[in-house]
Amino acid sequence: MLRKITLDDLARMVKVGFDETAKKVDMDKRFEQVDKRFEQVDKRFDRLETRMDRFETRLAHIDARITVIERDIAEIRKELIPRMEIEDIMARLSLVERKLGIKSGK
Numbered sequence: 001m002l003r004k005i006t007l008d009d010l011a012r013m014v015k016v017g018f019d020e021t022a023k024k025v026d027m028d029k030r031f032e033q034v035d036k037r038f039e040q041v042d043k044r045f046d047r048l049e050t051r052m053d054r055f056e057t058r059l060a061h062i063d064a065r066i067t068v069i070e071r072d073i074a075e076i077r078k079e080l081i082p083r084m085e086i087e088d089i090m091a092r093l094s095l096v097e098r099k100l101g102i103k104s105g106k
Helices: 007-020 024-079 083-100
Strands: none
Touching: none
């Protein structure tokens, strides 16, 4: 059977509910703790951002150096004779030396 609830009963239940909820002072303390943690997280992010900036600067320098090296290699390649051409020239020279009866320096 259902029990009738009086206004006094309802008021007591509401009071108990409010008594069990966090007080403003308790909430303020928790928010202060959360604020401190966020400050710590912000500091860590600032340090990470500083490190990332340094990495980006270093990477830009490395990239510039690689570009110079690539350009230098391209210039060197223009001046070099490919190995196949050297081997072809050596074969022709050997043929000429044989035809002329010259002993090879090898």
